[in-house]
Amino acid sequence: MARFELKLPKMGESVAEATITNWLKQVGDKIEMDEAVLEIATDKVDSEVPSEVSGILVEQLFNKDDLVQVGQTIAIIETEGGDVVVAKQEVTPVAVAEVTKTVDPETSGAKDSVSAPANFSDSDKFFSPLVKNIAKEEGVSVAELESIKGSGKDGRITKEDILNYIKNRGNQPAVAPIAIGTAPVVATQNVAPVAQKAAPVSVNGGDEIVEMDRMRKLISGYMVASVQTSAHVQSFIEVDVTNIVKWRNKVKDAFEKREGEKLTFTPIMMEAVAKALKDFPGMNISVDGDYIIKKKNINLGMAAALPNGNLIVPVIKNADQLNLVGMAKAVNDLGNRAKAGKLKPDDTQGGTYTVTNVGTFGSVFGTPIINQPQVGILALGAIRKVPAVIETPEGDFIGIRQKMFLSHSYDHRVVDGALGGSFVKRVADYLEAFDVNRDF
Template structure:
């Protein structure tokens, strides 16, 4: 019998590792080619790792919550045939498995140390406690010290601190800090009443016997953490503007059937709006930036994030890479592809990486405007409101008159640390101008 090493496959240029979330097969189970063996997670996207061969699972080299590097062997499958013509997988004895994990841990620590800011002490593995890169990053972002992290009780394998442990700790951290402060304070100091007021802890919510308690999903917890983190990081301000999209409405109505017949794609409003946003970002490159400490990173590529709904109701943001380089046909195909794969939970980890600016269509749910939260580490996000048929003043060379027009509001949230009101307003005004200047005779 020969043995086949099942390795963690490459999942995109920017994805180097994944966390095992569950094993779908156990040792001794028969596996068919292309059958899923385990589930993995990379930040937001959950994926399955299928077997490349028929055989029997004989060894699992990692457990749930373990972090695995791309290309690492995660399981050994026994297949029919002799060892000739098929490289036999090495026998992974327990001691060797631990050695492999130790090597991975050292590499992860080194990577974290390099990435850490010079002014902050890096988080490292302490004694027999191993911290995954995600846990270290969360600790770094929340300002959790090494001693504080070492004190967190882990619920993972061998007492390892998991993402859920971190989210729970961060959520209750304010209360814990307040208790510790009260216990260690030797004597009250005379200070003004306003200065002694501390941030009040959230009032505990008590569920009655008739209430239903629903556990948040892993993605729900991550989204909640990202949203709170964004509000704490960026100074959010908004600019609102109304655009007359009558020309676009009539043009799309005129060409959509021919477009579908020729391209096999539905022409929605989204790719039209994305095209206008990409043009505006090219005009105002200082909206296509990120903040790193006291520095601004000006992005070379315009990669548009597109908020899309998942089957469970959560939102995910797949990215249209180099959006300013696409014509309307290319933009339509990309938008439809990403939206379709989001609905079917078929997005790949690399599909949600590298965004430089995000657009969200709140009008899909009937909202005429919204105040979206910035998708970090970006500095702006545009919410598109519902298109409404309204009476409006129409200006013509012959005079003004009241007419029926198709209009929509656009809400621009931006990071006031680096984007002032003039730039934020000029950018959304440029998007409006591109939409209102639509060529009614444009060829598809």
């Protein structure tokens, strides 16, 4: 009999580790080739790890909730033969079971960051790449990290540990500032903590209590973290998309017949956003401490709703280089795979700006939360028939037009109203100037 080493597969360039959330097979169970052995979770997606061989599971080298590094052996499967077989580390999960986030928590890596990182080599403790990235972004020193009590295996600091530390770091009594030339005076009252505890919720006899699933807990954390990180402001603009509606109605059947794809309004909107980002590169940036990272590529995140009510943000890479057909294919592909739970970790990485379609649910406009570490997100409102003033050389008159609102949320730390407003106005200009005689 041979012993096959099942390793944690590579799951994307920026994913270095994963947490085991569930063992689908137990010691002694028979496993078929390509059958899922366990479920894992990253900050990007939840995945199943399949077996590359048929055999019997004889060892589980990690427990549920353990953190595992990419390439580590996680299980031993006994197969026919006589030698130990080592799995290839490049194997990727065949299926994504669930999507875990709406906001991409990717932090700027070494190739994007220009700030000096903390020297974690000064510590004798092990810190995972994710924990180090969070510490760097939040300004947590090595000394602070060493003081955190870890809840992971062998006292290792987990993501939850450092996020809880950061959340509660502002709850300490503050000291009043010292004026120059005066004696220091210690404040007699505590400054109100940044994060207030939620008021207690009363529960009646007929109320149902349902614990958040892991996905919803992550989403909750990311949303709160984004609001606490960025100074959100919004600009709104109404757009006349009558020409776009008429053009799409005219060509959608021919488009589907020729391309085998449905033509929705989303790729048309994405095309305009990509053009506007080229015109205003100041919206295509990230913030790393006191530094601004100007992104070379325009990678559009596309918020997609899932059947279970959660959201995911797959990314259209180099969106400015796609024509309308390419954009439509990318939108449909990512949207369909998101709904089917078949996105790969790389599909949700690298976004530089995000678009969300709140009009799908009938909303006229919205105030979306920024997808960190980006600095802007655009919400597309519902397209409605409305009475409008139409200007002509012969005079003004009232007519029925197809209109929608664009809602632009942006990070006021680095994006002022002039840039934020000008950008969304440029998107509107592109949409209103849509060529009704264009080919697809």
